Amino acid sequence: MNITTFLNRIYFTPRLKEIEQYAGRSAELQERVMLRLTRLAAGTEWGKKYGLGTIRTYRDFHDRMPIQTYEDIKGYVARMRQGEQGLLWPSEIRWFAKSSGTTNDKSKFLPVSRESLHDTHYQGGKDAVALYLGQNPQSRLFSGKGLILGGSHAPNLNSNHSLVGDLSAILIQNINPLVNYIRVPSKQIALMGDFEAKMEAIAKSTIGRNVTNLSGVPSWMLVLIKHILEKTGKQSLEEVWPNLEVFFHGGVAFTPYREQYQSIIRSPRMHYVETYNASEGYFGTQSDPADPALLLMIDYGIFYEFIPLEDVGKEQPRICCLEDVEVGRNYAMVISTSAGLWRYMIGDTVKFTQRHPWKFVITGRTKHFINAFGEELIVDNAEKGLARACRETGAQVLDYSAAPVFMDANAKCRHQWLIEFARMPDNLDRFAKVLDDTLKEINSDYEAKRQNDLALQPLEVIVARPGLFHDWLAKKGKLGGQHKIPRLSNTREYIEEMLELNR
Secondary structure (H helix, E strand, O other): OOHHHHHHHHHHHHHHHHHOOHHHHHHHHHHHHHHHHHHHOOOOHHHHHHOHHHOOOHHHHHHHOOOEOHHHHHHHHHHHHOOOOOOOOOOOEEEEEEEOOOOOOOOEEEEEEHHHHHHHHHHHHHHHHHHHHHHOOOOOHHHOEEEEOOOOEEEEOOEEEEEEEOHHHHHHHHOOHHHHHHEEOOHHHHOOOOHHHHHHHHHHHHOOOOEEEEEEOHHHHHHHHHHHHHHHOOOOHHHOOOOOOEEEEOOOOOHHHHHHHHHHOOOOOOEEEEEEEEOOEEEEEEEEOOEEEEEEOOOOOEEEEEEEHHHOOOOOOOOEEHHHOOOOOEEEEEEEEOOOOOOEEEEEEEEEEEOOOOEEEEEEEOOOEEOOOOOOEEHHHHHHHHHHHHHHHOOEEEEEEEEEEOOOOOOOOEEEEEEEEEEOOOOHHHHHHHHHHHHHHHOHHHHHHHHHHOOOOOOEEEEOOOOHHHHHHHHOOOOOOOOOOOOEOOOOHHHHHHHHHOO
């Protein structure tokens, strides 16, 4: 019997039956999570402050604690990094995920507990495999190795008993030793800090292996794949790894990279599965290859709440539990977790596409948007506009960032897009027009501001030189791991730095 078929039957199929219960038991499953979290944390400093031990209903939970941002818990995190325990969560906190959700110089250090590793992050990885195998019963996933591309870690405040680093590095460091038999590269290589040296080491150690699956951030995995193809002289990745069948990806939107992957992985057997595993928790997995929406994982160590996007920043925002959200509306996600994050606003925005089971798409970040003139442009709009512009002009976008021009020498305002192309459009002006027209079509606020070119002029596209965004990240010491380019910014801070390097 195929080893994958055997493992699927005894290990993954039973879990699929539990996931099927999401459709009819979402309220019950989420209430269980809420009550378990509050019960376990009742004796912590936070638990005593907010009386978590006396919470019996969601209304109690809703009314007891305020919404938190990182600034609100930063003092607790600083104390935990110094070794204090029992503050936000009862078990020992030894690991801190260095958040790279933004490219601000100020880093966030998010606690990772033993419980959150197992009931959230590792469970999410297992479920991604379970859902994939459920869709692909003929898979031979475990006949070879999985290549996991992660970041690096370092001692926390020079302590050998505590680590800080990318979440992916913390996961690799703490992974069950048995998993090392089915993954590459070695832990020593996987945790290297020098990204470019790591690429070379991974290539050398994996080119001759039977790699069947990839896991990582699309932008950085693409760098590795291109390095491997250059090193081997091959034209497509299946010439290197003929049994490659799936890429589990997350961290950044896959849309700008899809065509590039299809050009270097040409096998019709190749699959792509999106996952949503952030430093704060594992939230969703693509459960249907024909549907880009992600299945919200509701029986992990995470209790979900949501704030309508228009209420973000208000003194008294509306906050609702999962059962009260509306399909088609943008929400900021709020989570309480088994790592001791309580009613924590993570900064991502989502839109639900269906109920029971709950499916959603990631639409952007509460801080990564352009609303300089009331246009409320979000990353989801940008990705759709770029996809159409690429489709109609034959272009391929490698990376991009956009920001407003508040007023130029001619008193004109517009959006400025800095784009690095893997393949140039057949006509750059037409690319810009298609992008602009698409944004007007899918965003009524943008359309209104562009009406008769009064508030906003047509957008401007500036071609970035090859390697610009790589060089910008390198200058900021943010190569590799989960570091990302800020796609949309309401200020010109990032784009001015990039334009300076583009000269």
